[in-house]
Amino acid sequence: MSDAKVIVALDFDDKRQALDLVSQLDRSQCKLKVGKEMFTYFGPDFVKELVRRDFDVFLDLKFHDIPNTVAKACLAAADLGVWMVNVHASGGPEMMEKASTALARLKQPPKLIAVTVLTSMDQAQLSSIGISSTPEQHVLKLANMAQQSGLDGVVCSAQEAPVLRKQHNSEFLLVTPGIRPVGSQQGDQKRIMTPPDAILAGVSYMVIGRPITQANNPMQALQEINDSIAL
Numbered sequence: 001m002s003d004a005k006v007i008v009a010l011d012f013d014d015k016r017q018a019l020d021l022v023s024q025l026d027r028s029q030c031k032l033k034v035g036k037e038m039f040t041y042f043g044p045d046f047v048k049e050l051v052r053r054d055f056d057v058f059l060d061l062k063f064h065d066i067p068n069t070v071a072k073a074c075l076a077a078a079d080l081g082v083w084m085v086n087v088h089a090s091g092g093p094e095m096m097e098k099a100s101t102a103l104a105r106l107k108q109p110p111k112l113i114a115v116t117v118l119t120s121m122d123q124a125q126l127s128s129i130g131i132s133s134t135p136e137q138h139v140l141k142l143a144n145m146a147q148q149s150g151l152d153g154v155v156c157s158a159q160e161a162p163v164l165r166k167q168h169n170s171e172f173l174l175v176t177p178g179i180r181p182v183g184s185q186q187g188d189q190k191r192i193m194t195p196p197d198a199i200l201a202g203v204s205y206m207v208i209g210r211p212i213t214q215a216n217n218p219m220q221a222l223q224e225i226n227d228s229i230a231l
């Protein structure tokens, strides 16, 4: 596994464009994430190609279904050779336990993490789905559930990292999207933080998409982020 803290979210509708960027990268600079858009267009072969190129790949399909279906989908993801997979914590403890138990039987299981509260949601969005706690309270609750269910960590925003780090040691992975370098567009993200602040807050890995992929010079954007978090 590489030491890279940045996970580049490859959200493209064009495989050639994605592979052009990937060809300029190496595993010491970043890990790669394949999400619903690219997986739906280009399927497992695209994921396998990135694994073949020796990248740590996070397959971000956010499984959320009955326990048996999710456990089997996680096994299918593991078959692709990915480094990390995720499920929605709101699928509940039984779903998460079944997935974690299924993966634990493998020789080299991928990391299994749970999405808590999407970084595109704020208090108003949470209220609109009937949840009256604050995003931080809800993240904490789901993160505890994920840990008790045997998961390796959670997806949350960097804003919740300091309080999560008080309850979970550094082995519990905090994977944080909603990362915005100073001057970049916020877009649809609500709970955001800059890369250096996120590292100070105790995150394990930062998922960064558009600030890199839509930059005039993606390689320079990634280099600047890596420089900004270098010790």
Ligand SMILES: O=C(O)c1cc(=O)[nH]c(=O)n1[C@@H]1O[C@H](COP(=O)(O)O)[C@@H](O)[C@H]1O
Pocket (backbone or CB within 6 Å): 009, 011, 035, 060, 062, 086, 115, 117, 118, 119, 120, 155, 156, 177, 178, 179, 187, 189, 207, 208, 209, 210, 211
């Ligand atoms: O699981 C994820 O990766 C994820 C969870 C979350 O709460 N928020 C979130 O933005 N993501 C993903 O992280 C990436 C963020 O991309 P940018 O907003 O372009 O940096 C996207 O691919 C999202 O699908």
